[in-house]
Amino acid sequence: MRIILTLLRKDFANFIRDKAAVSLTFLVPVALIYIFGQVFGLNRKDSGPTGIRLAVVNQSDNPAAQQLVDALKAEKSFRVLTNRVNPDKSERPLTEEDLRPMIRNRDFRFALIIPRDVIATRGVGLHLRILSDPRNDIETQTVNGLLQKAIFSNVPQLLGQSLQTSARKHLGNPRLDQFNGELAAAVTKAFGGDVEETKQALAEGDFGLSALGAAGQSGQQGASADFFAKVVKIENEQVVGKDVKSPEATRVVGGWAMMFLLFALSHSAAAFFEEKKAGLFQRLLSAPVRRAHILWSRFLYGVLLGLVQLTALFFAGRLMYGIDVLGNFGNLVVVCTAAAAACTAFGMLLAAISPTAAAANGLATFLVLTMSATGGAWFPVSFMPEFMQTIARFTLVYWSMEGFSQVLWAGQSFLQILPTVGVLLGITAGVMAVAVWRFNRGAIFD
Amino acid sequence: MLKLDRITKRYGTLTALDGVSLEIAPGEFFGLLGPNGAGKSTLMSLVAGLRAPEAGRITLDGRRVTAADPATRISLGLVPQAIALYEDLSAEQNLQIFGELYGLRGPDLRARIDEALEAVQLADRRRDQVKTFSGGMQRRLNLVAALLHRPRLLLCDEPTVGVDPQSRNAIFDFLEARVRAGLTVIYSTHYMEEATRLCSRIAIIDHGRIHALGTLDELLARLPFRDEISFPATPATAELAARLAAHGQIIRDGGTHRFRPATAFRTSAFYALAESLALPPRLFVTERPTLEALFLHLTGRTLRE
Numbered sequence: 001m002r003i004i005l006t007l008l009r010k011d012f013a014n015f016i017r018d019k020a021a022v023s024l025t026f027l028v029p030v031a032l033i034y035i036f037g038q039v040f041g042l043n044r045k046d047s048g049p050t051g052i053r054l055a056v057v058n059q060s061d062n063p064a065a066q067q068l069v070d071a072l073k074a075e076k077s078f079r080v081l082t083n084r085v086n087p088d089k090s091e092r093p094l095t096e097e098d099l100r101p102m103i104r105n106r107d108f109r110f111a112l113i114i115p116r117d118v119i120a121t122r123g124v125g126l127h128l129r130i131l132s133d134p135r136n137d138i139e140t141q142t143v144n145g146l147l148q149k150a151i152f153s154n155v156p157q158l159l160g161q162s163l164q165t166s167a168r169k170h171l172g173n174p175r176l177d178q179f180n181g182e183l184a185a186a187v188t189k190a191f192g193g194d195v196e197e198t199k200q201a202l203a204e205g206d207f208g209l210s211a212l213g214a215a216g217q218s219g220q221q222g223a224s225a226d227f228f229a230k231v232v233k234i235e236n237e238q239v240v241g242k243d244v245k246s247p248e249a250t251r252v253v254g255g256w257a258m259m260f261l262l263f264a265l266s267h268s269a270a271a272f273f274e275e276k277k278a279g280l281f282q283r284l285l286s287a288p289v290r291r292a293h294i295l296w297s298r299f300l301y302g303v304l305l306g307l308v309q310l311t312a313l314f315f316a317g318r319l320m321y322g323i324d325v326l327g328n329f330g331n332l333v334v335v336c337t338a339a340a341a342a343c344t345a346f347g348m349l350l351a352a353i354s355p356t357a358a359a360a361n362g363l364a365t366f367l368v369l370t371m372s373a374t375g376g377a378w379f380p381v382s383f384m385p386e387f388m389q390t391i392a393r394f395t396l397v398y399w400s401m402e403g404f405s406q407v408l409w410a411g412q413s414f415l416q417i418l419p420t421v422g423v424l425l426g427i428t429a430g431v432m433a434v435a436v437w438r439f440n441r442g443a444i445f446d
Numbered sequence: 447m448l449k450l451d452r453i454t455k456r457y458g459t460l461t462a463l464d465g466v467s468l469e470i471a472p473g474e475f476f477g478l479l480g481p482n483g484a485g486k487s488t489l490m491s492l493v494a495g496l497r498a499p500e501a502g503r504i505t506l507d508g509r510r511v512t513a514a515d516p517a518t519r520i521s522l523g524l525v526p527q528a529i530a531l532y533e534d535l536s537a538e539q540n541l542q543i544f545g546e547l548y549g550l551r552g553p554d555l556r557a558r559i560d561e562a563l564e565a566v567q568l569a570d571r572r573r574d575q576v577k578t579f580s581g582g583m584q585r586r587l588n589l590v591a592a593l594l595h596r597p598r599l600l601l602c603d604e605p606t607v608g609v610d611p612q613s614r615n616a617i618f619d620f621l622e623a624r625v626r627a628g629l630t631v632i633y634s635t636h637y638m639e640e641a642t643r644l645c646s647r648i649a650i651i652d653h654g655r656i657h658a659l660g661t662l663d664e665l666l667a668r669l670p671f672r673d674e675i676s677f678p679a680t681p682a683t684a685e686l687a688a689r690l691a692a693h694g695q696i697i698r699d700g701g702t703h704r705f706r707p708a709t710a711f712r713t714s715a716f717y718a719l720a721e722s723l724a725l726p727p728r729l730f731v732t733e734r735p736t737l738e739a740l741f742l743h744l745t746g747r748t749l750r751e
Binding site: 277278279280282283284285286287288289446 | 491592
């Protein structure tokens with residue numbers, strides 16, 4: 001027993017001294033649990049996605065349509081956009097003509113059009129249109145569900161108005177007024193209330209169906225949900241990605257590829273420490289070799305390795321799932337190169353700031369997993385709280401995935417991907433500048 | 447000619463080299479002898495241009511050696527203390543990479559690789575991964591990798607650590623042959639046997655200072671005794687040891703007494719004293735003092751401390 005206790009003490013002493021092991025055991029799981037908790041809304045009053053940009057064009061002058069817009073604005077999942085900013089900084093209301101180019105330009109991914117004929121002139125029913133760029137399947141399904149909820153909650157009044165309009169067309173104003181008056185009298189006689197107020201409500205289409213609408217969207221009464229689904233005609237139009245051959249695989253391949261690329265390049269960062277330990281830097285630097293030669297050759301190695309790895313992964317995706325890699329291959333190579341450069345710079349920064357190979361590995365595991373999670377490689381960024389969505393924009397995973405999506409999903413041109421590539425190259429330059437500075441001040445070449 | 451002029455190097459509060467001055471002539475086999483942490487590797491790294499001194503100046507053939515000037519590095523080769531090779535690559539690939547870094551190309555490089563591998567008996571293993579080599583083979587390859595570009599000055603930083611006697615002798619023979627051909631070698635070690643066998647001049651270094659410098663004979667002449675007489679430490683020799691203390695230095699080394707007689711004390715007087723105590727002559731061994739003794743004399747501690 002004494003021997004076992006001695007060996008046990010030895011194991012704990014080793015563990016406590018191994019900072020990488022300690023961070024992998026405690027820090028990484030805690031960070032990931034926090035991120036997953038935020039995504040799934042644990043202990044959050046406002047769980048679910050937040051701040052999804054939704055453009056709304058209301059072509060109807062019906063007050064209930066405006067009510068629907070207001071309801072969407074009150075929904076925390078959406079950031080409703082109804083205006084666009086002109087080049088002279090003035091604002092004007094969005095029009096239907098603005099929507100498709102702006103979706104293609106990634107200003108937003110979802111738009112709702114409430115048309116002038118939201119209330120059907122023939123028969124009873126409503127008509128709405130949704131434009132989308134469903135580049136992320138989970139997000140798209142969630143947005144559709146949220147839109148349906150908002151529409152169904154506000155549909156009963158619009159539906160009542162549709163009935164009134166239809167009745168007015170067939171009965172004429174005097175007979176409809178008489179009908180509403182008699183109906184209001186019967187309702188107030190049976191249930192109480194003011195006759196004139198009830199008549200006014202009936203004329204505005206409020207037949208007390210909102211309860212049915214609420215029940216329908218909550219799924220408690222399947223029959224009423226079916227009823228609303230039949231009378232509310234939502235026309236969906238996919239603006240971007242409709243010609244993508246393998247949409248599901250195309251949506252996810254970028255995130256997976258990025259995560260594995262980061263792991264591969266982080267591992268190569270640890271090779272710095274192996275070379276130092278082996279005395280190879282001494283040998284190299286005693287030759288006509290400068291530190292800059294070593295750093296930039298390692299950077300180029302990382303970029304080329306990353307490019308080859310990403311290309312191989314995308315071609316594997318083509319072979320296994322039919323992802324269209326060749327359709328926009330030139331631009332894919334550009335994005336892959338920029339992503340590989342950013343990841344390599346990240347790996348070199350790890351080597352520059354870590355005191356040992358073990359520390360570099362631990363830090364790499366922590367950062368790769370958290371960046372993948374917050375950057376959108378595992379789930380949509382919009383599912384996280386807004387402050388984490390802001391953090392996501394500072395991760396190279398986020399911008400790399402943007403680039404892959406632009407190329408593979410949206411089929412964008414070189415000029416269109418240039419801003420994203422610029423951000424990735426900017427990250428590369430910034431991170432490399434810090435890494436080189438740290439390398440020159442640190443002890444890795446001593 | 448390599449010249450170090452009042453070189454000082456510090457790491458934080460630790461002074462690794464403290465005003466070291468040396469001159470090493472072309473074709474010398476120069477030894478740096480000192481214990482671990484004496485400043486040998488720091489001195490090597492300064493000469494190799496890997497670090498810059500805080501004070502002083504290093505020149506090689508009149509040209510200043512600095513970290514920012516790689517041109518002088520063509521003239522020197524460094525054999526690091528560690529086995530600085532890419533162990534997943536073959537011996538040939540390693541030599542090719544290091545040769546190319548010095549600007550060697552094509553048939554010339556191939557010829558030099560062949561020559562180097564032949565010289566250290568690794569020609570038949572040229573395509574094998576270095577990690578499959580024994581420690582001695584790796585050390586030999588580590589050595590020739592620094593010589594491929596034919597430098598005029600070779601810096602060997604404890605190049606035989608962990609090497610079997612056979613490989614060690616092979617390395618010594620190889621280096622001696624190169625020095626005979628005109629190569630200048632600075633060889634750092636904490637093995638006095640290596641310094642004694644190889645080096646034409648030796649600097650004894652400790653705590654960043656050169657304590658003594660010269661040929662082996664010149665160094666040993668600095669000792670206050672010429673011979674060292676050792677005998678077993680037994681009750682029978684206890685009285686002899688006590689009496690000898692008045693005539694020189696007596697050191698207890700495990701089960702042995704080492705007597706280092708004062709200059710005026712004659713060996714014949716020693717044996718007369720032993721005979722008077724009825725101790726037979728076969729108990730006594732007279733030896734020439736070693737560099738270890740000199741180091742102890744100069745620094746008050748042994749090379750292995």
